[in-house]
Amino acid sequence: MLSKPPLADDAGNPFDLLGSRRRRVLLARVSEADGAVPLDWLAGQLAADGAEQSTEAVTESERERAKVRLHHVDIPPLSAAGLVRYDPQRRVVSSDDLPLEGQEWLDMPVVEALEDWNGR
Template identity: 40%
Template sequence: MAHSQSTPAERDALFAVLADPRRRRLLELLEHLEPGRRTTLSDLSERLAAAEESTEREQRQNVAVTLRHVHLPKLDDAGLVEYDPETNVVETVDRTDDRAELGRAMPATEE
């Protein structure tokens, strides 16, 4: 979605991807990396498990499995990360355009 004007369907798809709390936490962790920086599934799994306070080995394995098979592919499809399932490498992407587009797509809220 990294283009200046997206369609309503593209915005809806992006909002659907971002609706999941684990994917949002993962993107928050990746925010601290420069665009184009690479990391591994293993590193992300450990960092996300720590952020979620998953201390049991089975919980940490569950984080890794769901990242590999669910969350990273969805984020990759949405253009929010580049994920290679063969090498388990995740590359960050510049999301500046996406944030601006989301800001325009969000309805104003009253406090």
Template identity: 40%
Template sequence: MARNRTQRGHATTGTPSTRPPTIDADDVYRLLADEQRRALLAVLLERDGEMTLDDLRSRLADRVSDERNAGIRLHHVHLPKLEDAGLLTYDPETHVVTPTETADAVRSLV
């Protein structure tokens, strides 16, 4: 059976799977090396569901050391990186951020 590529680059066989998508361990460690990305995932996973970008920003303000640029970096750097890795989804129209099953799989690391 030929493999297809999804939008995020994860290989699929065209049939639905009950297993969450996987992410390479090296990629996880690279992503989580950044303090703000760890805090972002921790906040999302504590909430155990979706949250607005504004709510996420306000909760992160207490957790990160560089508050001044945190909002800009969140929107332009961290959300896209974590979404590309399949750890969250972000809807730019509604400004809603949602963790994925893959994020739950790395919960113990954040």
């Protein structure tokens, strides 16, 4: 079994890390996948969720804004915490061995789950 990496010092506090619904949706979508998730697909998912619309209704402009935000704001702290891996060259996000999966990131008390997973 793989060991779980401790939260990096720059990962921040779990409340800050997971207080954002966007980040929890990101974790939900990535944890449901059977491998690496393309950044473009993930941006469409998050833009649709934020606008409460279907992914087909997301404009290219909304998708591009979501990609920039993912790359610069949402993915770095999740990566620093060891929750996701991001390959900026391939523009894919992946994860494994997360304490929750899919919709659980949106329904359950995620901070407690993260602390349990991290061995605190």
